[in-house]
Amino acid sequence: MDAISYERAPDAAAAIRSASQPGAVFIGGGTNLLDLMKGGVARPLKLVDITHIDGLERISPLPDGGLRIGALARNSDAANHAWVRERYPLLSQALLAGASAQLRNMATVGGNLMQRTRCYYFYDTAFPQCNKRNPGSGCAALEGNNRIHAILGASTQCIATNPSDMSVALAALDAVVRVAGPRGERAIPFSEFHRLPGERPDLDTTLQPGELITSVDLPPPLFAEHSKYLKVRDRASYAFALVSVAAALQMDGGTVKTARIALGGVAHKPWRATETERMLTGQPLSRATLQSAAALAVREAKPYRENGFKVELAQRAIVRAVEQAGGVA
Template sequence: MDAIAYERAADIAGAVRAAREPGVAFIGGGTNLLDLMKGGVERPVRLVDITHLRDEGLDTISARQDGGIRIGALMRNSDAANHALVREKYPLLTQALLAGASAQLRNMATIGGNLMQRTRCPYFYDTAFAGCNKRRPGSGCSAIDGHHRTHAIFGFSEACIAVNPSDMCVALAALDATVQVVGPNGAREIPIGGFHRLPGDRPDLDTTLQPGELITAVDLPPSALSARTSYLKIRDRASYAFALVSVAVALRLQGEKIEAVHIALGGVAHKPWRATIAEGMLIGQPLGDNVLRDAAAAQMRDARPLRDNRFKVTLAERAMVRAVNVAAGRQTRGVTGEPA
């Protein structure tokens, strides 16, 4: 490993100043960044430790005046999942956070770091494969002609077919979260739908953050859909595995009709994928399996599966139907958190 300079930031302003130099990375829990550094994928020249910025509220959760909440970027995933305000007002976020990684990693990983997770594409992680546009722009994409069972079916390009690995971000997409950041040009907020990028011709850029910007918090708006939620994660094994397909659902019923519904998909694109087509078809409709199947099928018509991941189309359709049924109370949840 190359020599790396280390600096502990005393405040947000100092952290932002330090990050103006090229090759600087912020470090919080380090659960993803340190793995990438050990593998030679990431090579920062300086680490700016932000874990001591507690005086500025980055490790707290607070109620907002509008009825929503603010989650500090340094909140540990496990602490956020079990916080009373989150469990009461946003159980969907609790479900998604507890579905991610292992208990040990959740105890270290931060909310801000979760937002910044890099893809788990094996060709990105293994530097023996020279062709990875995300790691080495212009070098090609080994996954396209390689083994791509876990890769994208929406929004990918010829430059990259990787998927975003986060469970938390899928829930945030369904909850219409906003990411608060501070940088050299001051503070700004980014709607969660605009925070992660599709790969296009620059898959090395995962987010729309500008150089030197630091995530300070995630804001969740007041939600009228918190009573009926479900997070369904389908994976190869029940513990410590990334989603092949995941679905976050928040639902409001008026009698037997769907009055409002938010659906987001994970494991299918370079960013959490909001199922707006299915949402539009379901609003005002009576809750029933035929209605749900038609909406899910319509959502998946624009999918572009590859040789190894065609199964994801059917899997996502069925997962959406199951997740909405669980949110509506028409199916029970099993001991693993998935529908029984």
Template sequence: MDAISYQRAADVNGAIAAAQRPGAVFIGGGTNLLDLMKGGVAHPVMLIDITRIETLDQVETLPNGGLRIGALVRNSDAANHTLVRTRYPLLSQALLAGASPQLRNMATVGGNLMQRTRCPYFYDTAFTQCNKRAPGSGCAAVGGFNRMHAILGASAQCVAVNPSDMSVALAALDATVQVSGPRGARSIPFASFHRLPGDRPELDTTLQSGELITSVDLPPPLFSEHSHYLKIRDRASYAFALVSVASALQLDGHRIRTARIALGGIAHRPWRASVAEQHLAGKTLNESTLREAAAAELAQARPLSGNAFKVGLAQRAIIRSTMLAAAGTQGQTTGEVA
């Protein structure tokens, strides 16, 4: 058993100061970190408990009309918050599609952003080939069981996917991640927060050493009337996405003024479907136009031996999610079984 020390931080500055010790990590809900520790994947030498920092557990309206969600807000509280449900229903749907009620009651918004891939080769230390866990060792998934793995943005070093539902919605909504660290505070556009694997797959995000997520900021609501989160999975609950799609629209009648689409389950980070978005802008909303946009987005897919089905599945999911978004946000469900 590893020796681990524990420290409870009273404020953000105290947490950041404690994190300068090598091997120190922040812990909030712990729903992912503790699993990694029990499995021998993570080996922190110090846990810095940030759950008593009161300034991080608030939801507040920003001066520009947007919304700030503190890093310690529980996933269940964020999903059911009145301002989230009414102004950002896409985010509420995505949060409710993730994990189980018990886990959502513990997991935090900041921790959700930091959760690591569920690739079985990463989680099982009996497999020695995992560049994410042991850089330079290889990627067993490339030639192994890769049904759940990436079809976009992967590299020869890693084909794992990001597991977060919440992050797919945040990508579509153009959120901003606020962080504080030893060099001060900074804002990270959501599109720049998670990384593609490249030749450094062990790095999931662009956070710098010792930085702490303090909040997620949402811009003023533009898509409260027309958005939908679609999650396609092997079973109806407590399953990670084969493919998921967050769609958000601004419509002028049947004309698409603005489209925001992000995909999950297909890449190392939430995949912003910019090609499809550009294809749809200014077009009349119909299935033919959506089919063309989805095909253009997935033209760059590079499936593996076990997941070629994801290409067609992702295209159909884009069409269905966007059509459901156009129909309106009332009475929508959050997932389908493959």
């Protein structure tokens, strides 16, 4: 095993200074990072423990009526917090759909955002051909086992998918990720936080070296009455989504006033179905309208040998989730 140094950061400034050093990474709950280290996928030289930084675990209201969730808030605590359950039930549902109770008790909101994409070839170092792990080596999944892989936004460099349930809900809710780093603080719209693979599949996010996630900010709640997180997976628990849908609606009687639709399990990042949202806006929730709107979400899908079923599955899941969110199913 490689030698690893460990440092417990007393505050955010110290953590950022330490993590700016080559080979240093932050560690919170460690539920993904430690697996990567044990498998030889990640080889950090230094672990910077941020779990004792005061304030990063807090969940607190914002002046505009929104909600700030600290990066060190445990997934289970965030899911069961009264404000999250009442004002952002979509997020609570998504968090509770992820992993297992034991993992949710350890995993943090910030760590959830940083999960590495899921791919058999990325996690198995016996396969050298993985552009995410070994840039320039190729993508074994293109011609290999690709049942769980992306149908949207992929490239010839990588077709892996983002594994986070929480992130799909945050994408639909237009969250903002707040970070602090060597150059100060900045706010990243959620749509800009995760990357598509393009020519650099080794980069999952737009974070700069040394930047620390401090919180996730939610806008004032608009969708508490009409939202649904639907996760389709191979087994009822402790499984990643084949396809998931976060559906959030504002209704005016039986007509959609505003719609937010995000998909999981289909791309390298949570996938906003903006054309579907536009088509639903101002329309009643008829089955014909929903089916046409859902088809727009996968219009540019590019399935591979084993995952073509996701194209129809995504459409059916969108229809079902929107019907449930709108109270017509």
